[in-house]
Amino acid sequence: MRTNIIFLAIIVFISAGYTIFTLHHDRPIFANTYQQKKISTAINENVPEFEYRALSGKKGKLSDHKGKVVLIHFWATWCTPCLVEFPLIIELSKKLEKDIVVLAISSDQQAAPIKRFIKKIDTKIPSNFIIIEDSEKHITYDMFQTMRLPETYILSPNLSINEKVIGARKAWESNETIDQLRSLLHTNN
Amino acid sequence: MIRFLLIFIVAINALALPAKASEWRTLPIVHEGRVKPIDSFARVTLKTFSGSETLKTLNASEWLKTAIFTPANAMDIAVFKTQSPDVLNLPIRKSKLYSYQEIANGIQEKRETIQQLLNKDESSWTGKQHELIRLYQNFILHTQLLRSLTAILPLPFDIPEKIKRNDNVETYLDLKKIEKRLTKETKSIISLKGANPDKYNNEELQIADLSFQLRIIEEGGTKNTLLKIIPDGSDLENVAWHTPWEILLDGHSSPQKADYLKLWEEMARAYINNDTSAFDDIAKNAQNQWVKNYKLKTEVFFNSIPLKTIALSLYLISVLLSFLAISKPQWLPHNVINMTFITALALHVALIVFRVFILERPPVGTLYESVLFVSLVCALITGVSALKHEKERRITTISIGSLSAFILLYVSGGLAGNDTMSPLVAVLNTNFWLTTHVLCITAGYGFCLIAGVLAHVNLWQEQKTDTPVAPLITMSVLALLFTAVGTALGGIWADQSWGRFWGWDPKENGALLIVLWLIWLLHGRISGHLRKTGFMIGLAFINIIVVLAWFGVNLLNIGLHSYGFIDGIAMSITAFILIETSIIGYLVYRLKKVRHEN
Structure with a gap:
């Protein structure tokens, strides 16, 4: 007992x-265990290096813009939402000319429709807004597998993904977006 | 003893040695709310279709590879099991297994019937109609599986040179890159020759068909949510997961995910080319993309050892040897029985520990798990009791533990069909209450069952010797302690979850019934109102009460414990009650007869 x-x-x-x-x-x-999160893609993922040829003919690479907030914007002239969003991003890049760089990667097969579109919108393209031809889709498809346009990656100054915007965003010029991008510039992420 | 254990460990390792392509088996996937190795996904999915984790000629992993990498071949593998082939006009077959193609033909014939049934209330369906819908749902699931990787598989048709030009077009993804070119050519054909394909030449027909095929592949991928193999981060946990089609069509892509998907594309090519070594290398490379996750490897190891089956067999051997030793003590050294029981117990503990490690929760989240746990409790109780006893009684105690564990593990086989090791429903989603209330009450069930079996044995032996009643009292007190505390804790949990302590819910009533029965027996015995035989008979009946409270109330399908509801075991419970009552009746009759003769 x-x-x-x-x-x-x-x-x-x-x-x-x-x-x-x-x-x-x-x-x-x-x-x-698994919990669904309302995030669109892998945050903090480092974007690998890639080289590009701008519409102006000038060559460059992603790492040239290290230290700035980089927007990789996928678009095409045959994509209607892209045409609405495009001028908004140009205005944003004008407002933050010293802080951000926009790499606007076009899926158009030829340069002519891009040039026609730029002429049509009748605005000065700032130097930090780089239009890139990707007719072979090496960047758009092979590297980023972007199949639905438009799509925009916001990269931190160390070139890691901070946010991915799927579809067209109307609020590119809003104070919130500007604050977000400026604050990103001052973080080490 | 040591030699025996060494041989056993070597045997287990031999069983568990991963076959080739072990890296593939440990690749991560999210399924039913849990990150698991693809091996577990393959087993659960195959079990859903065929009722078994392996086919005669293929194991689950190999079957899954065929299904996702070579869908055309998988369509002919007999994988759908049905006991009612007539519901789809299928031929009667001994194996009861049918291929996707056969099921597809049957579904096509019964399309209208299925649609009508789906518009009706499920409660009005007959048994055969339930089977028809089950087969239809499995067919849909299998279709999703076959289409999971169609975006990265080689295209099953040729690409006209006019579209291809100098590009390398092998997959849907490649074709998508030149979609604009294809659309332009198709539009040009239609504007020149109209929409009637009869007017097209061969190349034009090929181009028009290609546009159509591209849409078909894409539609197959839309809403394809089954094969979630791509996480939103490299640490696997607490991130969203996507299928390849979700990545491509819903905008979840990123450079890292694109690289990972390319590895899957290479894997598919290696598999199609039958290049096992390249396949393994790529799978290893894919594995290295993510943060090391030892849980996945452990789970694959756990999957490959039939721990439950070995423990079950050893318990059975232990029971048979114990009975032999009891009837012919000189025949068998007791050490053999002890070792067999200890090995079974060790494997049983390993089984539970593995599940706890993988699921990160107490091992009592489902009815199946509770049976596994209670059987372990029974074996442990008798194991601890056996330590105190001298040789003769030790064998009796081991035989009781082995028998209880064997019966329960055997019964668990009937509930294993639903065991997918998935996370729990929200109301059970707390380690604290699972640990306290459920572990406590299930441990109580274990003590009750051992007390019940012990009462049977005592009723059998009572004629020979004056068996002591103290062990029965001890066991009953422990059973009462655990069930009473467990029931009270359940009330507190219910108060927190549902806002009331007690609601006369069937499950609550069942638990209360056990407590009241034990209180009645113990008070009756201690106060002298119940004599020794009466106490033993009452205690023998506790098994029936436990089974009713544990399984029986779930059949009522009412109350708030809906996560435990089951169907189809009413006959088994009735049979158990009748057999148990007959056994107790026989034991009492035998006892009275012997006493009368004396």
Whole structure:
């Protein structure tokens, strides 16, 4: 009987100990399992280096813009939402000319429709807004697998993804967006 | 003893040695809300279709490879199991297994019936209609599987040179890159020759067909949500996961994910070319894309060892040897029985520990798990009791533990069909309450069952010797302690989750019934109102009460414990009650007869 009482006491003691412990450390079972998050893509993912040829003929590479906030914007002249969004991003780049660089990568097969479109919108393209031809789609498809246009990646100054915008965003010129991009510039992310 | 264990460990390792392509089996996937190795996904999915984790000629992993990398070949593999082939006019077959193609033909014939049934209330369906819908749902699931990787598989048709030009066009993704060119050519054909394909030459027909095929492939990929193999981050946990089609069509792509998808494309090519070594290398490379996750490897290891089956067999051997030793003590050294029981117990513990490690929660989240756990409790109780006993009684105790564990593990086989090791419903989603209430009450079930079996044994032995009643009292007190505390804790949990301590819910009533039964027996015995035999008979009946509270109330399908509802075991429970009542009746009759003769 004595052994039984000791055995019982040990069980009760362990149970009480565990209960007190878990009361302070209780967490949902899902803590380490999958939970759907409302994020569009991998944040903090480093974007690998790529080279490009601008519409002006000038060659460059992504790392040339390290230290600035980089917007990689995928678009095409045959994509209607892109045509609405494009001038808004140009205005944004004008407002933040020293802080951001926009790489506007076009999926058009030829340069002519791009030039016609630029002429049509009748605005000065700032120097930090670089229009890139990607007729072979090496950047758009092979590297980023962007199949639906428009799509924009916002990169931190260290060229890691801070945000991915799927579809057209109307609020590119809003104060919130400007603050977001400026604050990004002052972080080390 | 040590030699025996060493041989056993070597045997286990031999069983568990991963076959080729082990890296592929540990690739991560999210399925049913949990990150798991693709091996587990393959097993669960194959079990959904065929009722088994392996086919005669293929294991689950190999079957999955065929299904996703070479869908055309997978369509002929007999994988759909049905006991009612007539619902789809299928031929009667001994194996009861049918191929996707056969099911597709049947579904095509019964399309209208299925549509009508889906518009009706499920409760009005007959058994056969339920089977028809089950097959239809599995067919849809299998279709999704076959289409999971069609974006990166080689295209099953030729590309006209006019469209291809100098580009390398092998997959849907390549074709998508030149889609504008294809659209332009198709428009030009239509504007020149109209929409009637009879007027087209061969090349024009090929181009028009190509546009159509591109749409077909894309439609197949739309809403394809099954094969979530691509995470939104490299640490795998707490991120969103996507299927390849979701990546491509819903804008979830990124350079890292594109690289990973290219590895899957290479894997598919290596598999199609039967290049096993290249396939393994690419799978290893794919594995290295993510932060090392030892849980996935552990799970694959756990999958490859049939721990439950080995433990079950050893418990059975232990029972048979114990009975042999009891009837012919001189025949068998007791050490053999002890070792067999200890090995079974060790494997049983390993089984539970693996599940706890993988699921990160107490092992009592589902009815199936509770049976596994209670069987372990039974074996542990008798194991601890056996330590105190001298040789003869030790064998009796081991036989009781082995028998209880064997029966429960065997019964768990009937519930294993739904065991997908998935996360729990929200109301159970707390480690604290699972640990306290559920572990406590299931441990109580274990003590009750051992007390019940012990009562049977005592009723059998009572004629020979004056068996002591103290062990029965001890076991009953422990059973009462755990069930009573467990029930009270359940009330507190119910108060927190549902806003009331007690609601006369069937599950609550079942738990209360066990507590009241034990209180009645113990008070009756201690106060002298129940004599020893009466106490033993009452205790023998506790098994029936536990089974009713544990399984029986779930059949009522009412109350708030809906996560435990089950169907189809009413006959088994009735049979158990009748058999158990007959056994107790026989034991009492035998006891009275012997006493009368004496």
